[in-house]
Amino acid sequence: MKLEDKIENIFRLTPAKKSALKKLGITTARDMLYYFPFRYIEFSGLKKISELVIGEHASVIGEVVKIEAEKTWKKKMIIAQGALKDDTGLVSIVWFNQPYLANILKPGAKIMISGKAAYKKGKLFFANPEWQILTNNLQLTTDNKQPTTLLPVYSETYGVSSEWLRWQIKRLFDEIGALPEIIPEEILKKYHLPGVKRALMAAHFPKTMAEAGAAKKRFAFEEIFFIQLERQKQRKKNEEIKGVSIKPNEELIKEFKGFLPYKLTSAQEKVISQILDDFKKPHPMSRLLEGDVGSGKTIVAAAVSLSVVNNNYQVAFMAPTEILARQHFEEFIRRLEPFRVSIGLLTSSESKKFPSKLSFKKSAVLSKSQLLKFVEAGDIKILIGTHALIQDKVKFKKLGLVIIDEQHRFGTEQRAHLVKNKEEIKQYGDSPKLLKKSQIGFVKSAPHLLSMTATPIPRTLALTIYGDLDLSVLDEMPPGRIKIITRVVSPKERVNTYEFIREEIKKGRQAFVICPRIDAAPRNNADKTRTNAGTFPRLSASSPRNPALPLQEMKAVKEEYKKLKEHIFPEFEIAMLHGKLKPKEKEEVMKKFSAPAGDHKIDILVSTSVVEVGVDVPNATIMMIEGGERFGLAQLHQFRGRVGRGEHQSYCFVFTEHSSGRVRERLRALQDSKNGFELAEYDLMFRGPGELSGRNQWGMSDMGMEALKNIKMVEAARLEAQNLINQDPELKKYPFLQKRVQEIGEKLHFE
Numbered sequence: 001m002k003l004e005d006k007i008e009n010i011f012r013l014t015p016a017k018k019s020a021l022k023k024l025g026i027t028t029a030r031d032m033l034y035y036f037p038f039r040y041i042e043f044s045g046l047k048k049i050s051e052l053v054i055g056e057h058a059s060v061i062g063e064v065v066k067i068e069a070e071k072t073w074k075k076k077m078i079i080a081q082g083a084l085k086d087d088t089g090l091v092s093i094v095w096f097n098q099p100y101l102a103n104i105l106k107p108g109a110k111i112m113i114s115g116k117a118a119y120k121k122g123k124l125f126f127a128n129p130e131w132q133i134l135t136n137n138l139q140l141t142t143d144n145k146q147p148t149t150l151l152p153v154y155s156e157t158y159g160v161s162s163e164w165l166r167w168q169i170k171r172l173f174d175e176i177g178a179l180p181e182i183i184p185e186e187i188l189k190k191y192h193l194p195g196v197k198r199a200l201m202a203a204h205f206p207k208t209m210a211e212a213g214a215a216k217k218r219f220a221f222e223e224i225f226f227i228q229l230e231r232q233k234q235r236k237k238n239e240e241i242k243g244v245s246i247k248p249n250e251e252l253i254k255e256f257k258g259f260l261p262y263k264l265t266s267a268q269e270k271v272i273s274q275i276l277d278d279f280k281k282p283h284p285m286s287r288l289l290e291g292d293v294g295s296g297k298t299i300v301a302a303a304v305s306l307s308v309v310n311n312n313y314q315v316a317f318m319a320p321t322e323i324l325a326r327q328h329f330e331e332f333i334r335r336l337e338p339f340r341v342s343i344g345l346l347t348s349s350e351s352k353k354f355p356s357k358l359s360f361k362k363s364a365v366l367s368k369s370q371l372l373k374f375v376e377a378g379d380i381k382i383l384i385g386t387h388a389l390i391q392d393k394v395k396f397k398k399l400g401l402v403i404i405d406e407q408h409r410f411g412t413e414q415r416a417h418l419v420k421n422k423e424e425i426k427q428y429g430d431s432p433k434l435l436k437k438s439q440i441g442f443v444k445s446a447p448h449l450l451s452m453t454a455t456p457i458p459r460t461l462a463l464t465i466y467g468d469l470d471l472s473v474l475d476e477m478p479p480g481r482i483k484i485i486t487r488v489v490s491p492k493e494r495v496n497t498y499e500f501i502r503e504e505i506k507k508g509r510q511a512f513v514i515c516p517r518i519d520a521a522p523r524n525n526a527d528k529t530r531t532n533a534g535t536f537p538r539l540s541a542s543s544p545r546n547p548a549l550p551l552q553e554m555k556a557v558k559e560e561y562k563k564l565k566e567h568i569f570p571e572f573e574i575a576m577l578h579g580k581l582k583p584k585e586k587e588e589v590m591k592k593f594s595a596p597a598g599d600h601k602i603d604i605l606v607s608t609s610v611v612e613v614g615v616d617v618p619n620a621t622i623m624m625i626e627g628g629e630r631f632g633l634a635q636l637h638q639f640r641g642r643v644g645r646g647e648h649q650s651y652c653f654v655f656t657e658h659s660s661g662r663v664r665e666r667l668r669a670l671q672d673s674k675n676g677f678e679l680a681e682y683d684l685m686f687r688g689p690g691e692l693s694g695r696n697q698w699g700m701s702d703m704g705m706e707a708l709k710n711i712k713m714v715e716a717a718r719l720e721a722q723n724l725i726n727q728d729p730e731l732k733k734y735p736f737l738q739k740r741v742q743e744i745g746e747k748l749h750f751e
Contacts, residue, residue: 001175003030010175011168020159033172035165036203036219036703037152040212041130043114050088052117052124059114060126061134062086064107069099080105084113091117092125101131104167110134114151131163133170150206169204180736183222187720193218220707224464224714227704228721229731230745231467235286236729238468242445243284244400246311248276256303259338267476268296274472275304275450285448288466290457291474292676293641294481297452298328300474301403302335304450309341309381313400313447317384320406322347322583323590327616328405329354329384333363336382344371346385346394349583353380399447406453454641456634456676458684460708463718475677484644486652486671488628488664497653498568501622505572505603509648510593511622513564513606514639516630517556518578555626561606572603577610586610593617597646609635611642618646628654628670629663633679636670685709 001010007027008018026032043059052058067082080101081094093113095101105111115129130151154162179197181188188195194202199218206212253272257264264272271289278285291297305315317332319325329345333354336343340360345352351371356364374380378397383389451469462471489497501511557578565574577589592601597619605611605620609631623643628636636654644650654667666682673679707713724731731738 001029001172001177003028003033003176003179005029007032010172016159020157023157024155024160029172029176032165032169033176033200033204034219034701035154035169036216037154037162038702039153040150040206040209041114041153042150042209043112043130043132048088049084049086049091049124052091054117054119054124057114057116059112060084060086060091061110061112062091064105064109064111065090066107067093067102067105069102084111092123093129094125094127096128098128098161098163101163104163105131105133132166150209150212152204152206166204173201173204182734182736182740183225184724184734184737187225191221191716193221216703216706217713219703220710221713221717223701223704224707224717225721226741226744227464228467228718229725229737229741231464232718232721232725233729233741233745234468236725238286239283241283243282244313244445244447246279246308246313246400246448248279248307249310252306252310253303256306256335256339259335260299262478262480264299265296265474265476265478267291267474268300271300271472271474272303274470275300276307278470279304279307279448284446285450286469287450287472288462288469289450289452289472289474290462291452291454292456292477293454293638294477294645295454295474296478297405297454297474298331299335301328301405301450301452302332305332305382305401305403306336306339306341308401308448309339311400313398314375314378314380314396315382315401315403316389316396316399316447317382317403318389318405319384319386321610322349322386323586323610323615324405325384325386326350326587329363332382332384337361342374342379342381344375344380344383344385346371346383346388347583348386348388349587401448401450403450403452406455454638454676456637456680458677458680458708460711460714461680461684463714464704464708467718467721475675482644482647482649484623484640484650484652486640486654488667488671489653489655491657494655497624497655500651501624501653502569504622504651505569508597508619509622510600510602510617510620511604511624512611512620512639512642513560513604514611514623514625515555515557515560515606515608516627518580518608519556519558557606557608560626564604564606569604573601574604574606575602577605577607579608579610590615593620609639611639615642616645617642619648621646621648621650623650623652625652625654628656628667629658633666633670633683634676636667637673637676637679640670 005028007013007021007029010029013021021027021032024035026035045056045058047058047060049060049062052060062084063086065083065085067080069078069080071078077096078099079094079096080099081092082102082105084091084093111131111133113126113129113131115126118125118127132151152162152166154165156162156165179200181196183193183196187193193199194214196218199215202211203215203219206215253276275285275287278287289297289300301317305317308315317328319328325345325347329343329352332341332343337354337360340355343354343363345363346368351366351368352363353366353371353374354363356362358364371380372393372395375383376395376397383394383396388394451466487497505511557576561574561576575589575593577586577593581589589602589605593605594615594617595601600619620643623640625631625636625639631639640652643652654670656663656667658664669679669682673682724734728734731741
């Protein structure tokens with residue numbers, strides 16, 4: 001049997017079982033062996049049957065005397081019922097709704113059970129005890145009669161239980177034979193890591209928690225190491241590509257700064273210098289600019305774009321939403337208008353050009369075909385848009401810089417459409433979709449890439465998933481920013497908060513109201529939660545850290561809009577914004593809401609998370625978030641960043657109906673935090689990186705995510721990966737490692 005063998009070729013599986021395993025991410029023997037427990041039950045209080053005390057938790061070792069599946073007469077419930085004996089007596093055992101155990105625990109099998117002893121109708125029994133078969137490969141070890149055997153518990157789905165997984169994984173170990181070691185021997189020795197088969201056995205069937213911990217350390221290092229290798233390989237390839245030659249003009253940048261109505265922060269100055277230095281290098285820049293909400297990333301982008309245009313190259317700026325693309329277009333016009341730079345806007349719903357034929361102070365609407373002709377001819381120097389930029393018909397004459405805002409919102413192929421050149425595609429065999437000549441506006445050299453994100457990312461995560469990029473951080477806020485006052489609002493405080501908001505709007509201010517849904521859920525609909533496949537430690541859907549809430553508890557935009565308009569704030573103008581609106585309807589709503597103070601037509605905007613990124617309304621001072629427990633901390637921080645952009649004190653009110661201590665503790669972290677980076681580290685430690693933006697987006701297992709809490713491990717894995725790639729870029733000396741890294745590269749999507 002090989003690790004790549006399909007699971008249905010190893011075990012007899014019904015279609016339902018096969019489907020259930022697929023939900024857990026188990027399709028091959030490797031998947032099953034790497035499907036680790038998320039916790040262990042430690043068998044304690046080992047006793048003889050004659051020593052059992054009613055109501056006391058205890059463990060018993062014995063031989064199965066009999067066991068059979070049957071249906072109870074009253075409740076029509078299928079049970080597995082039997083008896084266990086040792087040299088001192090007999091005890092009954094019963095498992096409810098687990099009839100398959102009658103086929104697993106055969107008479108004569110030696111097992112250990114653990115649970116609470118009970119007494120009924122003259123019989124001593126255990127109901128639904130944890131159990132473990134004792135075999136030659138899995139024996140109970142004791143020290144002064146203290147049992148140390150641990151029972152692994154796995155994340156389950158309907159039709160696949162922990163018991164079933166334990167049994168099948170044990171069968172795999174009996175049949176698999178030798179396993180190839182992938183991590184180089186010298187690295188294993190350097191960091192005192194166990195070999196692969198020993199570690200797998202220790203992960204699934206440890207004798208001690210220390211043994212389980214050593215296995216966890218090995219596989220955590222392994223995953224980060226593999227990802228780092230894949231990222232460092234990409235970095236090495238990028239350094240072999242010829243980049244566009246751009247000579248920075250310091251006087252031009254100085255002139256640009258002179259037109260700004262404020263002084264750049266030292267962080268902005270530093271990042272601009274880093275990017276201009278990258279432009280001088282022979283290979284294309286690949287840099288990630290990470291900055292908190294409102295830290296001034298767009299100004300940095302405008303400054304470096306001016307340098308590119310000054311060298312007679314073009315800039316492509318891709319944003320995730322039409323609202324954000326339009327906002328960037330207007331900001332670039334404001335900042336680059338003194339330099340007479342031609343700027344285009346291209347989205348699915350509109351195309352514009354600045355300046356217009358009639359006035360250098362205004363933009364003009366024109367047909368997409370005409371705009372694309374200007375771009376292809378090189379007359380449009382900066383093209384800003386959404387994913388519309390990667391259409392086949394968009395052709396650049398001389399593309400020198402690609403800027404991708406909130407880059408994690410785009411797929412890897414979407415990003416590659418803009419930044420990969422034809423020679424690189426042929427050499428490295430990327431997607432055939434990228435081979436279309438019309439996609440690429442250059443042949444001999446590749447443009448520079450600047451990715452930007454306002455999503456706070458912990459340092460360990462950035463070092464791992466963006467290992468092929470250089471990292472810049474804007475960790476200063478522009479002077480004069482007033483700290484936003486944040487409050488977590490309980491149900492009893494709701495009325496008073498409404499009154500406070502009313503007083504603010506009467507002063508001429510505006511408010512956002514954010515809801516998790518567009519439409520109200522059916523009242524009889526329960527929240528459909530699913531368990532993510534991956535590795536330990538894992539949280540179930542109903543864990544206190546990830547509470548499963550009924551959908552009807554989730555506030556909906558349409559429902560909230562009606563309530564606020566008719567009952568709470570009938571005296572104010574209220575509008576809705578959500579994904580089901582047509583682009584022109586969205587534009588009209590935002591135009592009315594974002595008009596200058598005194599000219600705005602909308603006082604309160606009820607919206608979904610469409611306003612999460614980039615919406616800039618200086619007169620909006622209230623951010624009211626319904627169902628705060630439904631969002632990740634980073635997403636809540638993004639919402640909060642939509643206010644506090646003007647001269648007035650701003651407020652963020654996070655409403656929650658949830659009374660869980662963990663939920664309120666997490667929301668209080670938002671209330672007490674100084675910045676988004678602090679929040680990101682909090683979420684990393686207490687919720688896991690998959691929750692940083694409200695969804696599991698990084699393509700890593702739980703094991704890899706857990707490893708990110710250990711900066712020393714991440715730095716060690718990164719160092720070893722860099723050394724290995726420098727010595728052997730194609731990993732020819734390590735064929736097993738080469739194959740695994742290739743699989744990782746195909747599987748992981750850092751979006």
